[in-house]
Amino acid sequence: MTEALEVVLRIVLVLGVFLVVPLLVGQTEHKAMAHMQSRLGPMYAGGFHGWAQLVADGVKFAQKEDIVPAAADRTVFKLAPAVALIPYLVVLVAIPVAPDWVGHDLDAGLFFVLAVMGVGVLGSLMAGWASANKFSLLGGLRSAAQLMAYELPFILAAASVAMAAGTLSLPGIVEAWEPWWLLWQLPGAVVFFAAGLAELQRPPFDMPVADSEIIFGAYTEYTGLRFALFLLAEYAGIVVLSALTAVLFLGGWRGPFVDAVPAIGVVWTLVKTMALAFVVIWLRVAYPRLREDQLQRLAWQGLVPLALGQLALTGVVAVVVA
Amino acid sequence: MKIPGAGLAKGLAVTMRTMTRRSVTGQYPDVKPELPPRSRGVIALLEENCTVCMLCARECPDWCIYIDSHKETIPAPPGGRERQRNVLDRFDIDFSLCMYCGICIEVCPFDALFWSPEFEYAELDIRDLTHGKERLGEWMATVPPPPAHDDSGVRPKELESAAAALAKAAAGAGSERPSRHRRDEAAATPGAPAAAVPEPAEEPAVDALDVEAVEAVEDVEMPPTGRRALGGVVWAPEEDER
Numbered sequence: 001m002t003e004a005l006e007v008v009l010r011i012v013l014v015l016g017v018f019l020v021v022p023l024l025v026g027q028t029e030h031k032a033m034a035h036m037q038s039r040l041g042p043m044y045a046g047g048f049h050g051w052a053q054l055v056a057d058g059v060k061f062a063q064k065e066d067i068v069p070a071a072a073d074r075t076v077f078k079l080a081p082a083v084a085l086i087p088y089l090v091v092l093v094a095i096p097v098a099p100d101w102v103g104h105d106l107d108a109g110l111f112f113v114l115a116v117m118g119v120g121v122l123g124s125l126m127a128g129w130a131s132a133n134k135f136s137l138l139g140g141l142r143s144a145a146q147l148m149a150y151e152l153p154f155i156l157a158a159a160s161v162a163m164a165a166g167t168l169s170l171p172g173i174v175e176a177w178e179p180w181w182l183l184w185q186l187p188g189a190v191v192f193f194a195a196g197l198a199e200l201q202r203p204p205f206d207m208p209v210a211d212s213e214i215i216f217g218a219y220t221e222y223t224g225l226r227f228a229l230f231l232l233a234e235y236a237g238i239v240v241l242s243a244l245t246a247v248l249f250l251g252g253w254r255g256p257f258v259d260a261v262p263a264i265g266v267v268w269t270l271v272k273t274m275a276l277a278f279v280v281i282w283l284r285v286a287y288p289r290l291r292e293d294q295l296q297r298l299a300w301q302g303l304v305p306l307a308l309g310q311l312a313l314t315g316v317v318a319v320v321v322a
Numbered sequence: 323m324k325i326p327g328a329g330l331a332k333g334l335a336v337t338m339r340t341m342t343r344r345s346v347t348g349q350y351p352d353v354k355p356e357l358p359p360r361s362r363g364v365i366a367l368l369e370e371n372c373t374v375c376m377l378c379a380r381e382c383p384d385w386c387i388y389i390d391s392h393k394e395t396i397p398a399p400p401g402g403r404e405r406q407r408n409v410l411d412r413f414d415i416d417f418s419l420c421m422y423c424g425i426c427i428e429v430c431p432f433d434a435l436f437w438s439p440e441f442e443y444a445e446l447d448i449r450d451l452t453h454g455k456e457r458l459g460e461w462m463a464t465v466p467p468p469p470a471h472d473d474s475g476v477r478p479k480e481l482e483s484a485a486a487a488l489a490k491a492a493a494g495a496g497s498e499r500p501s502r503h504r505r506d507e508a509a510a511t512p513g514a515p516a517a518a519v520p521e522p523a524e525e526p527a528v529d530a531l532d533v534e535a536v537e538a539v540e541d542v543e544m545p546p547t548g549r550r551a552l553g554g555v556v557w558a559p560e561e562d563e564r
Contacts, residue, residue: 036337040347286333 010093014103018089021273022235023054028274029235029281030054036285057228064224071132072221080130081222081229084123087116088236095243096171098253098265109170110162113244114155120237121147121199124208127230128218139217142208142292143201149299150198150205156307157192160314161185161248174252182250184317188310189249191303193276196241198299200234202280204287207295242276243269250276359469362422363441365415366465367458371434374408378426378435386419387426388412388452413455418448436465 030053034041042050068074091113093103106112121143128140162168164185165176182189198205201217209217219230246252250272253265290298348355357363374391390412398404427435438461445451471478 032341035341035345038340038343038345038347040345040349043349282334282337286337287330 010103014092015089018092018236021239022232024274025238025277025281026054026231026235027051028278029284032278032281033285036282061225061228064227066224066226067221069132069221073130073132076126076130077221078226080123080127080218081226081233082123083126084120085229085233085236087120088233088240090116091240091244092236094170095240095247096174096252097269099171099258099262101253101262101266102171105171106169108168110158110168110173110248113170114158117199117240117244118147118151120233123230123233124201124218127222131218131221133221135214135216136218136220138214139208139220142214143218145292146198146201146205146208146295149296150195150303153191153299153303153307154195154199156304156311157188157195158248160188160307160310163311163314164318166318170247170252174247174254177251177254179251185249185310185314187306188314189245191307191310192249193241193245193279195299195303196245197280197283198295200237200241202234202238203284204290205295206289207292210289238277238280239273242273242280245276246272357439359466360437361439361441362424362437363439363464364417364437364443364461365420365427365458366436366438366461367413367455368434368436368462369410369413369455369459371432372410372413373432373434374410375431377429377431381425381429383423383425384419384421386416388414388416410455413458414452415458416452417443418451436462438462438464439466440464 031041031049042053044050045056046052068077094106094109094113096102096105124143125140128136128138128143131137161173164181165173167173167176194205201208209219214220219227222230246269252272253262253269255264255268258265258268374389376389379385379387379389389410391408391410393406394409396405396407424437427437440461443451443453
């Protein structure tokens with residue numbers, strides 16, 4: 001009985017985080033991006049500096065008509081937003097936030113997380129194919145090309161940390177982490193973060209949704225709540241990517257006072273995650289979109305060799321230290 | 323030497339620096355904008371100064387000023403003859419056509435038209451954008467005083483001519499006569515100077531006017547109808563002669 005209760009409690013907690021933190025990131029994006037562009041951003045919704053803007057947006061999306069194009073593959077079209085969103089919720093279960101604070105401690109947590117994150121991109125592919133729209137299809141194909149190109153450096157960089165820690169368990173990696181890894185794993189961290197951005201199709205890697213070329217890529221035909229789910233998936237993706245980068249490369253919950261009070265680890269995880277999420281927003285504001293060929297060249301000629309080099313370096317150093 | 327990635331860092335620095343600075347957005351409906359002097363919001367009409375000369379309506383590039391008037395006969399004073407003057411019946415500006423070029427204001431010889439910074443007069447129907455003289459007159463209250471003259475700038479024509487006329491009057495002891503035309507013009511708009519400035523009834527006589535008086539004129543900050551006030555000073559000797 002208590003076990004079942006605990007499982008329910010954990011799920012509810014993870015779900016709460018899943019619903020709240022992406023909205024926080026979204027609101028931060030609204031305000032930070034506005035101020036980076038010398039604007040104010042939302043100021044009215046909720047009364048104080050537009051804090052309720054995303055709530056208002058959600059209400060608006062819920063009111064909109066749910067349209068399915070006549071030529072669309074209805075089942076796949078309707079399923080796509082869920083396929084895009086749910087993997088991020090599942091990934092969140094495996095991410096540790098403090099010592100012994102994790103939705104479910106998996107032995108091969110890193111494997112699980114990377115595999116499930118790859119599923120998220122399937123949502124874009126499904127949406128692009130099922131919409132029966134040439135812009136959607138182009139966007140879907142670009143998503144596919146991007147997934148192919150960036151999944152490799154993403155996994156290589158993650159493998160480097162796993163090698164260094166000697167475990168695939170996410171809490172295990174955090175336990176094994178030492179501050180000097182910041183320098184040792186720096187190239188890997190950069191590759192992981194950049195490749196993760198590309199998988200989320202966030203600027204500057206947002207070629208699949210380049211609005212000036214293909215409207216909104218795979219999401220062109222979506223309206224109402226389904227569209228909102230795609231947006232939520234993007235922000236949930238930011239949270240997951242930031243949290244994962246923090247756990248793998250920045251030491252997750254590790255920080256001052258954690259040894260005395262383990263619960264402080266939650267604060268450290270959140271701080272690191274939010275700082276990385278801010279960097280995601282920052283990059284979006286500062287950089288222009290990469291062209292399709294530049295995207296591919298960056299992946300194959302830049303990130304993949306860099307990740308392989310990091311892997312070799314990790315192997316050598318790990319052997320030497322051992 | 324070019325450091326690789328310097329451009330990327332610069333891009334990040336620009337956005338971060340902008341974020342730490344105050345944004346330029348104005349909170350318009352809550353906070354009124356601070357408009358620069360001589361903002362072109364709306365055209366205000368000082369009805370008393372209008373002589374129905376029609377110059378504004380004729381110069382208007384898109385003909386958005388509509389003027390109607392009738393003549394009124396002023397009963398003859400003892401020993402004089404009857405005079406006629408124009409009375410303004412209608413002075414409409416269609417702000418759906420107006421392009422805010424300001425030519426009507428420039429061309430008005432009697433300072434009857436002014437720029438007001440007031441800009442909140444949007445309407446739901448385009449036909450409601452035609453505003454009559456009552457509405458245009460209400461905007462007179464929002465006309466700001468003209469900015470002070472630049473100390474190092476060229477002195478305004480009006481002050482120069484006033485000073486010259488005063489000097490001439492002082493030298494010639496009021497022997498010269500101004501043209502008749504000018505006096506008729508002044509008579510055509512009887513109420514005009516009274517609206518904004520007191521009649522120059524208590525003006526000192528010609529002989530009393532000296533260089534100091536000219537200095538005093540210069541020091542006066544010009545009200546909207548300042549030019550006419552100066553006219554009163556300049557032509558005061560003529561009133562005495564009659």
